[in-house]
Amino acid sequence: GAGVSQSPSNKVTEKGKDVELRCDPISGHTALYWYRQSLGQGLEFLIYFQGNSAPDKSGLPSDRFSAERTGGSVSTLTIQRTQQEDSAVYLCASRRGGVGNNSPLHFGNGTRLTVT
Amino acid sequence: GESVGLHLPTLSVQEGDNSIINCAYSNSASDYFIWYKQESGKGPQFIIDIRSNMDKRQGQRVTVLLNKTVKHLSLQIAATQPGDSAVYFCAENTRGNQFYFGTGTSLTVIP
Numbered sequence: 001g002a003g004v005s006q007s008p009s010n011k012v013t014e015k016g017k018d019v020e021l022r023c024d025p026i027s028g029h030t031a032l033y034w035y036r037q038s039l040g041q042g043l044e045f046l047i048y049f050q051g052n053s054a055p056d057k058s059g060l061p062s063d064r065f066s067a068e069r070t071g072g073s074v075s076t077l078t079i080q081r082t083q084q085e086d087s088a089v090y091l092c093a094s095r096r097g098g099v100g101n102n103s104p105l106h107f108g109n110g111t112r113l114t115v116t
Numbered sequence: 117g118e119s120v121g122l123h124l125p126t127l128s129v130q131e132g133d134n135s136i137i138n139c140a141y142s143n144s145a146s147d148y149f150i151w152y153k154q155e156s157g158k159g160p161q162f163i164i165d166i167r168s169n170m171d172k173r174q175g176q177r178v179t180v181l182l183n184k185t186v187k188h189l190s191l192q193i194a195a196t197q198p199g200d201s202a203v204y205f206c207a208e209n210t211r212g213n214q215f216y217f218g219t220g221t222s223l224t225v226i227p
Contacts, residue, residue, distance in 0.1 A: 035217075039126050045215075109158050109159045
């Protein structure tokens with residue numbers, strides 16, 4: 001079946017502009033995650049959605065970052081007033097979910113964000 | 117979660133040799149572990165997973181070993197091929213929703 005889809009694949013924006021990144025998870029996956037990956041670095045957790053529960057926003061680096069998930073499916077990560085340090089690859093992942101459910105994350109190919 | 121510092125460990129192997137990639141984790145309560153492969157310009161791709169009630173699990177050309185005593189995880193790739201060149205990450209999960217990732221190991225296969 002279809003995997004996790006992210007759009008756009010690349011985004012170049014000017015400092016101070018807002019950007020929206022989109023994620024379409026695998027159908028039926030109730031859990032959705034956003035991570036950030038800087039060049040040569042590991043994955044930095046940003047936010048997690050599970051079903052209708054309140055999202056875990058503990059990884060968001062500042063109040064310029066926000067995310068929503070509509071209808072338990074598509075998610076949008078929004079970065080307001082972008083800064084150069086926001087430049088990174090933003091990865092979305094989904095999984096079958098449920099606490100204690102040992103299932104792996106399935107990742108999209110990410111959105112490469114460059115802030116000039 | 118695991119932290120191996122800011123530099124990316126590297127491993128170079130000859131085509132056809134076996135590769136072993138290691139990972140140390142810090143949380144003794146972690147009960148689920150995953151290995152991912154990430155090629156340039158792509159997202160991490162699931163390779164194999166293992167639950168904490170197991171010591172070893174085998175897939176196609178890959179084997180994951182888990183040593184809970186020393187909190188160590190390894191990925192063995194048999195007969196390494198050029199297509200195996202990538203960055204490999206381990207991830208740990210602790211009875212919940214959070215996954216913690218290592219910095220990764222860069223594997224280069226020499227033809």
